[in-house]
Amino acid sequence: MGMEKYEAYVRRAKSSLTYDPGWSRDNHTGGWRAERPVVDHDRCTNCLICWLYCPDESIDHDTIEINYTYCKGCGLCAAECPVDAISMEREAG
Amino acid sequence: MVMKPKQVTCTEHLNPGNLACAACTEVLGFRHALKVLGPNTIAINGTGCLAVVMQMGVPKVPHFHVLFENAPAVISGIDDALKAMGKRDEVNLLVVAGDGGTADIGLSALSGAIERNQDFIYICFDNESYMNTGGQRSGTTPFGARTSTTPVGRAVQGEDRLPELRKDLMAIIAAHNIPYAASTSIAYPLDFMERVRKASTVRGPSYIHCHSPCPTGWSIESSRTVEVARLAVETGAVVLYEIENGERRLTQKIKKKRKPIREYLAPQGRFRHLLDDPEAIEHLQQVVDRGFAATLASMS
């Protein structure tokens, strides 16, 4: 999960220990998922409610595709979708 | 005011890969707040879940995890230093903290910063207990709730201090004659963003209280977190309103017939021990009714 980067940051620190933005991208939280959201694009009205409620920015604003690298499978998108266009499916394994 | 999700900017100021629990509403609220405030923001984060899950560079804006209780003091120093150096106009100063950091350990620092008319926006994500340390009760824990320090036992079941004594942060902050304060909920993001926008136009302190259910601490199915937040408003347990220069206004319409409090409590494991006790439910209903009526009566 990119933990080893702490070493580079400590080495870099001349005084205060500060971190660059964006290093969290190494945390592929998609691995936490028990269920995955699947979008039925035929039903989807592109209202963006799912996108708005996603805490993890895992729904693409333009395409309403799920980013499974980071999606934790919380199911908020499916629960909030007003037209039931998102279903939660069990992850294999 | 932005009326539809489509009108919300697609620019994100958080990087993916945060280590929060699934369906974390604090992360969601922080995401929405930064959408409004934009990149010229310095975010001061009092200790709490949010500070921890923002680690490894999640925010794209300068982000400073300070101590548990001193975020309002740190932002005061920043505000004054930037003013002394002639750089204050360039930046939004934001504090994000939890209810423990706001209602309990950090209350005097917040009170002082407001009284000094420091120019900053303070957002309290209220999940009604100390979630970062595993869910201990706080000054905003509601009556009856099970937390790790208000367990359900034979002698006492959940939080048992008088419901009237629960800290009403909005009232405490309003008593400072703050220029702007708003009670918001994570279930109403467009309203929340509008309140943050208004707060950002204030020269001086502004306070946003955001009701933020915690799926982990409240034992809610993660997918129902927003629904629970919405039920809090629909039952009247949480009232959304703003105080602008002393003028109080409801910001969310309330149906004449409010939903019974049981509907809000039922999806939450922390109230499970009360659900088979009609007397307790009736008691909680009365507590909510009284609080709701008092808040409504206080509107301008």
Add this chain to the structure above:
Amino acid sequence: MKTEFWNGNMAAARAAQRARVQSIAAYPITPQTHTVEYLAKFVADGELHARLTKVESEHSALSACVGASSVGARTFTASCSQGIALMSEVLFFAAGLRLPIVMAVSNRTLSVPVNIWSDHQDTLVNRDTGWIQLYAASVQEVYDLVFTAFKIAENADVLLPVIVAYDGFILSHASEPIVPISQEEADAFMPPPGQGTWPILDPDNPQQFGEVLFPEWYPDFEYKKHQALVGSLGIAAQVWREFGAITGRTLTPIDTWFCEDAELLFVGIGSMMQTTRAAVLGLRARGAKVGLVNIRSFRPFPEQELRQALAGAERVVVLDRDIGYGTTGMVYPDVLRALYALPQRPIALNMIIGTGGKEITPQTIERCFELGLEASGERTVLWPDARGPEEGIPYDESIQLPPAPQPGGCALNGGAG
């Protein structure tokens, strides 16, 4: 510059003003209060272009300083005693963030019993927070140390906060003739404020501050912080030499006084070392081979310099105006460390004097001298000015408590008359 007649609090405030501080946050506490009042007046009179954040506690005072310094401002605060105790958490925080905040401390003991007078307990219990700690022995030193502290703290190889400590009332409230530095000289000596090279909160270069570091790498960071503090000794000495070139007053990490032929050497910090000088002169006049070492930089600790200064002594008496309960005074162990590497170690005694502001006179020091010559070294911690210990002052048994008032009687209303 013409000579001024200032007390220690004014000297600290004037020094901060000369350094062109931009941000000040402080909370009143006796005997520091005047420092903040003076600075408020300078700001109100337009003599100082700074913001004074009038916080609601000392915890918030140092927290506001952390905020100000983390956006690059030159930052100053002042406190003491209970105030520093309340700040304690933030002391570690500021040092860990490597922010060059300067704090003036008018030393005062801690309650209870309630006592507003001077000893070094308040700063010494915070000796391990990562701050540089400098102790002034005179009001001129308060001025010189506070002023130079900014340049030491902001040095790119240091970037640590600095405490300049001076005895409450004895220095904070007593006025002495002071020669200030002119603003022109100050500006030539000191880099302009707000130009710091330390990492700051800047939307144009967003960084994350104050986040977690896991055990695997924690020692690496602690080592760096420690090394910066150790290395600041040489940088402070350099800054003080530059300052001396302008003012003719060169400060040093330690002062030595009649060390060459001394058989007994006093070691200590703060204004009591000025009293000790007077006592040493008196004792010398009577033929005693005695001298002293004044430690000005307590953190970092000038081990080498001290060892060299103490090398010839047969007896070393460490004066501590503080007590590490259950062990020794807090200066003593560090002096022992300096002595340990000597091939011929002297007898080293620790004398606890002047706690809670008990007056230290030349006679007190003479008593310490007598005890220092007599002591076998078996008992190391002695309390010469306390009632109770064998070597201390006997209680006056003739002083008796009045009879306790009878319940329901009139004794409390002065009935005895």
